[in-house]
Amino acid sequence: MxxxxxxxxxxxxxxxxxxxxxxxxxxxxxxxxxxxxxxxxxxxxxxxxxxxxxxxxxxxxxxxxxxxxxxxxxxxxxxxxxxYTRPQPDVLQFQHVCMTAASAGELRQWRDRWQRLSASGRYVFARTEAPTEIVVDADGVSSFYAYDVNGLEYEFTHIPAAAQGR
Structure with a gap:
């Protein structure tokens, strides 16, 4: 290389x-x-x-x-x-994609929106798991995980100013 x-x-x-x-x-x-x-x-x-x-x-x-x-x-x-035949499961894929939220309140709104849309019955989900609870680490960084309609995992996170740069 x-x-x-x-x-x-x-x-x-x-x-x-x-x-x-x-x-x-x-x-x-x-x-x-x-x-x-x-x-x-x-x-x-x-x-x-x-x-x-x-x-x-x-x-x-x-x-x-x-x-x-x-x-x-x-x-x-x-x-x-x-x-089209999909590749075998040993093909590497992304594990998840992380999206940032501007505030802890916005992070809660993302989670609430996911729950409302799931409960609406308008969509077919490959995985029916609810989003995780919002967790907050020792630095004040908060996040939750949820799946899209295809079963792809997204993380949503808010990183407060005091924890920026980590």
Missing amino acids: DHSVDETTPPGRTLRAGLHHLAVETADLDNCVAWYTDFFGGTAAWTLDTFSDLTRSRLPGIVRLTEVVAAGTRFHLFTRATA
């Missing part, structure tokens, strides 16, 4: 990367788009059903993709053809 320094980056500076979008595969795109727009309070910005050769090679069987813009994040929600 090459660990050499990139000569185009000025000395003392590191490259930074920002998050453009989070891609989420789903078996039911309409259910997923509805849940992400309702839960995160966003809008479906656009939908594609034709893809480049590169996209089709990276995501075999992709049929449709919708971008939902919400909570300062872009979610690329996509579905594949029913003939």
Whole structure:
């Protein structure tokens, strides 16, 4: 592995990367788009059903993709053809994604929103577990975990100013 320094980056500076979008595969795109727009309070910005050769090679069987813009994040929600066979379970995946809340009160609102939407009966969930309780660590950082309609785990956290930088 090459660990050499990139000569185009000025000395003392590191490259930074920002998050453009989070891609989420789903078996039911309409259910997923509805849940992400309702839960995160966003809008479906656009939908594609034709893809480049590169996209089709990276995501075999992709049929449709919708971008939902919400909570300062872009979610690329996509579905594949029913003939597509998923990789074996030993393929590594993200364990969870962590979203930040501006305050402890906002964190409680995220958890309450999840519970209201779950109780509404409008969505089909792959995992029916309720969100965890909100826990607060010794530094005052509070968080809870919940699953989206696909069974993907999200952490929601609030980090008070006194604990920033850890």
